[in-house]
Amino acid sequence: MSDKEIFNISGPYQLPLVINWSNFRDQKSVAASLVRGAYVLEHDQLKNRQGNEALAPPWWEAFGFELSKELIVAGDDGSTIFGAVYHRNQNHHHRHQPSCVVAFRGTNTKDIAGFVADTKLNFRIWRYTLEKTDRFQKALTAVRDAVNDFGIESVWIAGHSLGAAIALLVGKNMAKGHDGGNPYPLKAFLFNPPFVGSTNRIGRSLVGVLAEACKSDGETAFAACSLWHPYLFVHPKDLVCRGYIKYFHRRRIPTAQYTFRGLLLRAESTHLIPSAVLVVNHTPAPPPNWKHVVTYWKEAHGIYQWWRTHIELEAHLYTFDPIQPFSREEVAV
Secondary structure (H helix, E strand, C coil), rough: HHHHHHHHCCCCCCCHEEEECCCHHHHHHHHHHHHHHHHHHHHCCCCCCCCCCCCCEEEEEEEEEEEEEEEEEECCCEEEEEEEEEECCCCCCCCCCCEEEECCCCCCCCCCHHHHHHHHHHHHHHHHHHCCCCHHHHHHHHHHHHHHHHHHHEEEEEEHHHHHHHHHHHHHHHHHHHHHCCCCCEEEECCCCCCCCCCCCHHHHHHHHHHHHHHHHHHHHHCCCCCCCCCCEEEECCCCCCCCHHHHHHHHCCCCCCCCHHHHHHCCCCCCCCEEEEEEEECCCCCCCHHHHHHHHHHHHHHHHCCCCCCCCCEEECCCCCCCCEEEECCCC
């Protein structure tokens, strides 16, 4: 048992006493806690912790939610819990509290078989084929069911790392109108989402040349979800997600929707989005030390940083217009 699995030690255990559901920082902390709940739910299953021994429930019960459904996929070594659907407890009726939150965990590092399975999915992000997996299809179905039951205004989606990639892809599909349906731009909290592609000027120039040569029609798909503004939470020292900082800062209309690999594979660069609220955590990570490189990386990539009380956040809203240049507006957080 790790202290990081225990809500009353490592979680935002004081927040339920003073929570303001209309406050962005409180919303962020709750969303991160629910994602952590999905992690611990899987750990409980692996260690056969049941009943009073289970450590996961406090991560959602503290905020007035109950577990409605575990999101499970079958594998060669048994089933794995990759996410959770939470419903608001009937005793909680706060105006800004969502009725349902669908949360997705990231890579499982507590179990070899689970780690291998999740690593294969991480490679699918790199190859732009995550959308073809059973995990994505079940995630999309769960979110669509939630929207049908509660309405778009009452549903949040959230994820961390691999889970953020799944949530982002689900959110894009919902925002574009999956299978010809109505577009549903959901409120989304994406913590440390993986960025795949080049952000340097030379790389972007090559992408522009290749995009012109390929005559790709990716602009239509890219612009289709321009009204969706998910929250992307990144740390500048996190190698997994920090590419989003340069991407939004340097992007230009002709190449914003493309990556070099995506053009070569004739595939949509699924992690690129036209609009977003980019939230950067400028709280310094521990000084890099070769003896503690894993700890250093975990600090910048960890989910727990996002519910800490004293963190230095900077946020900007980036919006897309097919005709006008991209706009950038500072957001108070």
